[in-house]
Amino acid sequence: MASTYPFQEIEKKWQEFWDKEGTYRAEDLPSSEKQKKFYGLIEFPYPSGEGLHVGHPRSYIAIDLMTRKKRMEGKDVLYPIGWDAFGLPTENFAIKHKVKPADATAKNVANFTRQIKSLGIGFDWSREINTTDPAYYRWTQWMFLKFYGSYFDVVEGRAKPIDLLAIPQNVAEQGEEATRRFRDEHRMAFKAETKINWCPSCKIGLANEEAIGGVCERCGSTVEQRTKEQWMIRITAYAQRLLDDLANVDYLEKIKAQQINWIGRSEGAYVDFGIRTDKSGDLLPEKLTVFTTRPDTLFGATYMVLAPEHEMVSRWIEDGSIENATEVEAYKAQARGMSELQRQENKEKTGVQLKGVVAINPANNEKIPVWIADYVLAGYGTGAIMAVPAHDERDFEFAQKFGLPIVQVVAAAEGDETRGLPFTVKGVAFDSGILNGLTTDEATTKMIEWLAQNGYGRGAINYKLRDWVFSRQRYWGEPIPLVKCQKCGWVPVPEEQLPVTLPDVDNYEPTDNGDSPLAAIRSWVETTCPHCGGPAERETDTMPNWAGSSWYFMRYCDPHNDKAFADPEKLKFWMPVDLYNGGMEHTTLHLLYSRFWYKFLWDLGLVPHECGSEPYAKRRSHALILGEGGIKMSKSKGNVVNPDDVVKDYGADVFRVYQMFIGPFDQDAPWDTHGIEGVRRFLEKVLRIFDSVIPAEAGTQEPDSPVKPWNDNVETLLHQTIKKVGEDIEAMHFNTAVSALMILVNEMSESRTSYRVPRADLETLLKLVAPFAPHMTDELWHKLGHETSIHREAWPQYDPAKCVTSTFEMVVQVNGKVRDKMEVATDIPEEEAKAKALASEKVKPYLDGKEPQKVVYVKGRLVSISI
């Protein structure tokens, strides 16, 4: 800014002042009734070594504006900050540079803190949290144990303590071991085999994001698939509730759509197919069950496909039912070696027929061949499909490639696009003809009835959502607080012994077998069983990054509590979050996981019932700040803007206003070095308005200039601006709020030369600018003689009567074209407006002496004449 305004000094001064005064500290005990609280939340950052990106603050500043306005409106405001600090980049950095991840994290947090504080954001730093702090992850572990100690009651549709799980008679009769197994199978946290991406060179398991294109992101070697027993969390049990409750929250439509999409509910039916092998020569006792959304096309099912991993395939290989077992094994091996990503890239259909095995289509008793192919996914439905090539594109493609029959189901043909290739048309779908003349929906319902009546299947609902793989073979994460005892099996670490802290070692290396680096630290692994006191080993897997971020918004309500993750009374006051803002990249997983986690705790009564079943009342997303020219900022392109540089050159206030003015909040916007100059000019103009009011040397006396009455138009504009800025901030239209302020300031600074702007109006202006440029406005506020911060002042009110002018410029249109404009009284009667318009000299030539066909008056706007 101008050399006369020492912004660096002033900004620092106010940041220290706010810190000392606790200007932004949320009330520890609420001072108002619950309706008057506002909890604004931004996604807490991952403190990377790169430092703050210019994109980060966009969200922080936006919510800062909103919370500042709410505070000025007298609400209790909670706007906290913390660090989502566990995770891969830090771990990788630590391994590479042989430093401790905790030390690297502390350094990064210090840097982020310095950067964020320099922006003057009104965070309540007294509530700062860090997911890697044992005092924090103690509760993350505690919550994991709640998952472990619970099951999902299907009848009531909610989680309950595992002690309440009814053990069926026949299980109980089999003894303790069977009972334990039954219980373990029903826990919300359970162990199961899953595939992981394995880099044979780095000897490390990789997240999907690190194995893009099937190669290791770090070293470039081909990623293998390995099978491993991992902890899973039963999020699928909550699929329907996660879907249903979207109706009760205010999320952007596209965010809801993403959640719905990800959960992927589909209605259909399970259908049981009989299986005959040549070897046995007869029907097997077991059935092959498939899930289909189109049971009405059952008659057109001409073959079946199993996922290569389907357990029946292994069984049939073993018992010799499959004649071409070698070929089948080879295909299975090939499929196993492929990562999901490789599979997605190569969409060419492949598969092998299981020779010696046929399935029986229950609709017509026809024998149909059985195949395995990797286009059928083991993880969805039953891992097997009935293939209806006439009504499914993928089946069609497969049938074409392998010469399988294609049968169109006539009753179902309506609505399905004909593929323009010869079909074997079989006419009526059923002996009974029950589907004739029905729509697809009706036929589906009818078919499900038929299946159920004849014992061939039943209606069913399936979700794409899979259970949450919760184990990571990593060091830098929350240890999973379980111990494996040879005698007692998995035993939870008792609550009073939490947290299970990470061992403080100088360095660690990945292991050969895919275990976490923790597995090699024997002194940490070896422990005693909390149950029987015998020798036991700790679980060496750690939790995923998503764990700590699944509940952090609750910890903010009571961050220093060491008796509970948060005091229920404080949760009752602050929850739910009123506005949650973040990037679109987190609108599927993080949002889903945290909603689920919250619902689970709510079910158990650990989150008070009064908080409601959803953690976030409203979710919005910001877009990206791009590099100059509209390309993404990246180190390689050399177009990265460092917020430190901007703050150093222009100050935080300019940076903040520019961030808000750059474009619509939910739209990507390119950084523009020239654009920021315009904002600087604007703020300097604000300073200049106060020059006459505030004498150069700190005095607060107003000069006794000759006073002309304050201009009515500026008065009107002031009230219009109060209205506009307030509404725009609420609607997150920050760019137009800034432009409204610019218009007012332009007007005021022009008027200043001819009129004396009343001090009260100047103070109003200052309050409107305050959330945008907090340092400068507090400085001016104090120079006007105030002792307390402007950020605790009352937000200005507008007078609706003063927002309207007594006259307006009425437009006269003839056949939709503007032909005249005239100044008329705002309350002009309709007839008079029309008469005036028709009498206009400029309009007359267009009337051509004819009588107008229609004359429309739009109040306060225009008269439209058509001839």
Add this chain to the structure above:
RNA sequence: GGGCCCGUGGCGGAAUUGGUAUACGCAACGGACUUAAAAUCCGUCGCCGCAAGGCAUGUGGGUUCGACUCCCACCGGGCCCACCA
């Protein structure tokens, strides 16, 4: 392939939700002040035209007194998901 969204000056973008298209800002140009520059201030700035006027919101149609806004088709671009039966 599915879902969501967007096309307005040289650029970022406004438009009271169907009512004066191009607010505000940037860039550019001309001028004032200055020895000069910066800063600041004044002015011009969609296109064609001396002007009157005409034409312009991706393209073509429709509804309407009136369409950037609503409807249909097409063209172009973006984001997310994706062999989910």
